Amino acid sequence: MKKTLYISIFFIFNIWNISYSQDSEKQKKYIEKDTSFISELKKAYDVSCEDFFEKLEIPYRKRENLGFGYQIIDSGKGLGSISFDYQILFLNDEILAYNISTEINENKSDRIKKLYKDKLSGIFEVDENYKVSPLSSDMNKIYISLNPKKEFLDNTVNELMNPFFSRTYGTMCGEAMRTLDNRKLFDQFICEENCEYLLYSMNPATRIMSIEFYYSNLNKFNKAQQKIINLRIEELKNEPLIMEICSGCIYSGKSSNKIISELANSR
Incomplete structure (x- = not known):
């Protein structure tokens, strides 16, 4: 009876250990994917707004008509465990205003959150509580x-x-x-x-x-x-x-x- 119990515990532990290892490996890949993209995004940001938007893969052809020459793109780009949401207002095909936002998952460890903060700080303002302020331009024009x-x-x-x-x-x-x-x-x-x-x-x-x-x-x-x-x-x-x-x-x-x-x- 005890032997059967020990064998069951052994198998349960191994299943948990394998599951945990797989989950950790998946998280590692997510982090690598995220941080690599943010580094590339920072390089594009330093070049021009056009390069920055191109890196975010803004779907210009999917603009929503607001009437009177105004259009909007309201979408986002997801990666591993982070995403970037963007809202861009156009007037007669010219960008009038935009708002780009992201956030650091609060369930991550402090070490991981600090890693994301260090990477994102090249583009966004990130406070000590890991809250990321949106990147925006001419927001007064949306009103x-x-x-x-x-x-x-x-x-x-x-x-x-x-x-x-x-x-x-x-x-x-x-x-x-x-x-x-x-x-x-x-x-x-x-x-x-x-x-x-x-x-x-x-x-x-x-x-x-x-x-x-x-x-x-x-x-x-x-x-x-x-x-x-x-x-x-x-x-x-x-x-x-x-x-x-x-x-x-x-x-x-x-x-x-x-x-x-x-x-x-x-x-």
Whole structure:
């Protein structure tokens, strides 16, 4: 009986040891892959922004149309145990602003985290707690109105102008039926005074939610406001685009004009 027990323990220990060794070898390969890429990325960063983006393999052909000459790339590049997320805003094919972020896995040992910090510090700012600050440029431009004459001074709505924020149109979404982050923020700040302004957001989801608010609250807008907003809605219909929508658990694409037509017919 004891002999059988010892044999079982021996086999269990060996299986655990093999599994641990394989896992350690996999982690080692991940780290080598990560640090090698970061070194190459640093060299590209030192040459030019163009080389840096090329090394990140930015998929320029997969730009999402925001309308009015604006496009966005919102994607990332994964490696071993690190990834780089990037958001790049374009105006007429020229880069207007960008934000590139990454993070050091907090579950790594201090020795490994220090290794990643040393490598990443050539490009990003990394604090003593291994928090990596994003690398960004001209981020103030993501908040601009599509009509500079329609400036609104209340900074609380700035995030709703931001195309880097969620561009999904919907309300409750996902298996847990959670309210979308942009919907939460929109419902918190939307009112008759800023509805027209938000129709000039670079973020198409904000524009559509503003149309929804307008059609749902027509009696709160005077005739002069209605005339101006109706003209703006016609302008938006002349800039059709495919939007990501979420209904229930399903994400899909839908024409902005079809959404506007459904909103107009449901008032």
